[in-house]
Amino acid sequence: MSAEYPFEKCLLTMPDVVMNKTLGLLDFQAVQCLRKTCSTFRNFIDEVKPDSAFTHLQFSVKPDHITSLYYFNEFSIEVKYTRNGGGCSVEWYGRDQKLHNKLLESVDFFDVASKDISSVLTNQKSVMKCLDVECSLDEIREGQQEVLYQVxxxxxxxxxxxxxxxxxxxxxxxxxxxxxxxTQILHLLPHLEVENLTIRNGRESSNREAVLNMEKLIVLEQWKKLDTLNIFGFCVNLKIEDLLHLKRCFVKYETMNTVMIEELKEAFRTSSHLEFFRIEYGLTDIQDLMDPSYADPFTGLNPFGDVFKRWFFSVSTPERVLKITITPYQIVLDFDLLVNVPEGVTVN
Incomplete structure (x- = not known):
């Protein structure tokens, strides 16, 4: 230690309460830079775990690189980890909008990426708006699919x-x-407290009718606490009762039948929380599966030129109605005001 900066004035000798206060004044990038200066700072920061405070984390996995994007209220940071021979090349854009890079030898890029992301996830205390994880096989060259899955x-x-x-x-x-x-969802979902879940098929371009096995998902406590569920590019093997705790839902079934429609209708008529369901189906045209004892539906064209049939049902709130709209490829259940029911159409 030089005479100009004697040891007794070194930041490392500051009391813990002062160090904690200092860390609280620094942003994410400053804390991460401080963490990499020496083992003492790294150990102190890992023990204190100052809030990472990002609002949105997005990362994308490819066969030879992983990209992570950290979003904060006023800025974002992008970090890319790329396989480089037997090592890992790290590139990042910080608040200065300049490209920085570093080569790490004899390490796997996915190990480096996961350690960095694990560090910030461990320190995240505030509620995130969104966690976005993409392990997509689309736009991957032939022969790399299995490599991507393994990575x-x-x-x-x-x-x-x-x-x-x-x-x-x-x-x-x-x-x-x-x-x-x-299986890839199950690595993360059991360890999250989440309100809304969106799942997309990473093999969508070649396997649009794949069935997502939901057996291990629906037994999770996270499943039972969801408000919104969206599943795109997969069919589901769920019972209607597995969805009725949700407020909003978009899923696809291979087939629909009259019993499923009736179960949905009765749930919406009596529930205090259901708001909007849209269900696509693959192999069955269900426009003629509504109970024939109901009054004739209102028929019209949607903006895409598809014919739809719409039935209206009374609910416990006198000024509202349940609206069921069926096209050749989907059924939508939501609520409307009684005054919006077309003239001449009977409310069941």
Whole structure:
């Protein structure tokens, strides 16, 4: 230590309460830079765990690189980890909008990425607006599909222990993910406290009718607490009763039948929380599956030129009605005001 900066004035000798106060005044990028200066700072920061305070985390996994995007209220940081021979090249754009890079030798890029992301997830205390995880096989060259699946499995497996070890589950308003199957979802979802879940098919271009096996998802406590569920590019093997705790839902079934429609209708008529369901179906035209004892539906054309049939049903609130709209490819259930029922149409 030089005479100009004697040891007794070194930041490392500051009392813990002062160090904690200092960390609280720094933003995410400053804390991460401080963490990399020496093992003493790294250990102190890892023990104190200052809030990472990002609002949105997005990461995308490819066969030879992983990109992470950290969003804050006023800025964002992008970091890219790329396989470079036997090592890992790290590139990032910070608040200065300049490209920075570093080469790490003899390490796997997915290990480096997962350690960095695990560090910030461990320290995240505030509620995130969105966690977005993409492990997509679309736009991947032939022969790389299996490599991507292996990389994404290793990467997600590395993140799982960090999330599992948090004293309190990571709080996320919306968790959206693009994956090949349900096993990749199960690495993360059990360790989140989440309101809205969106799942997209990472093999969508070649496997649009794949069935997402939901057996292990619907037994999770997270499933039972969801407000909104959106599943795109997969059919589901769910019973209607598995969805009725939700407020809003978009899913696709291979087939629909009269019993399923009736179960949905009765749930909407009596529930105090259901708001909007849209269900697509693949193999069955269900426009003629409504109970024939109901009054004739209102018939019209939607903006895409498709013919729809619409039935109206009374509910416990006199000024409202349940509206069921059926086209050749989907059924929509939501509510409307009684005054909006077309003239001459009977409310069942």
């Amino acid at each position: 994404s499995e290793k990467f997600l497996s590395n993140l799982e222990p960090c999330l599992a070890s948090k004293p309190k589950k990571l709080q996320v308003k919306t968790f959206q993910t693009k994956v090949a199957d349900e």
